[in-house]
Amino acid sequence: MLVKEVEGALFLLWGGxxxxxxxxxxxxxxxxxxxxxxxxxxxxxxxxxxxGRAQVSRQLILxxxxxxxxxxxxxxxxxxxxxxxxxxxxxxxxxxxxxxAIQPGMTSCPGFDGTRSL
Numbered sequence: 001m002l003v004k005e006v007e008g009a010l011f012l013l014w015g016g017x018x019x020x021x022x023x024x025x026x027x028x029x030x031x032x033x034x035x036x037x038x039x040x041x042x043x044x045x046x047x048x049x050x051x052g053r054a055q056v057s058r059q060l061i062l063x064x065x066x067x068x069x070x071x072x073x074x075x076x077x078x079x080x081x082x083x084x085x086x087x088x089x090x091x092x093x094x095x096x097x098x099x100x101a102i103q104p105g106m107t108s109c110p111g112f113d114g115t116r117s118l
Contacts, residue, residue: 036060
């Protein structure tokens with residue numbers, strides 16, 4: 001009922017969010033490329049001293065995985081309390097029969113967990 005009235009606006013908002021995430025991802029890729037090109041002397045020295053290409057690749061991948069994992073953990077740790085606070089404040093404005101609560105699909109990507117957030 002209510003969702004049908006604002007469905008177009010929700011899809012537009014969702015599209016904007018995806019666009020912003022795409023720009024952010026491209027920015028991260030650009031920063032990683034700049035960092036790698038800045039480390040070309042270090043990588044050349046490692047290769048000259050006998051490190052194999054596999055070892056250098058493994059080091060670079062491991063560094064990026066650790067940074068991405070730390071960022072993901074910090075994101076989840078910051079998002080969970082903020083989501084709880086938002087739901088607690090939204091309970092004052094909710095007219096539903098049940099008060100709002102965190103559902104299993106709220107902190108994951110819609111569509112990947114088999115539910116639809118709309």
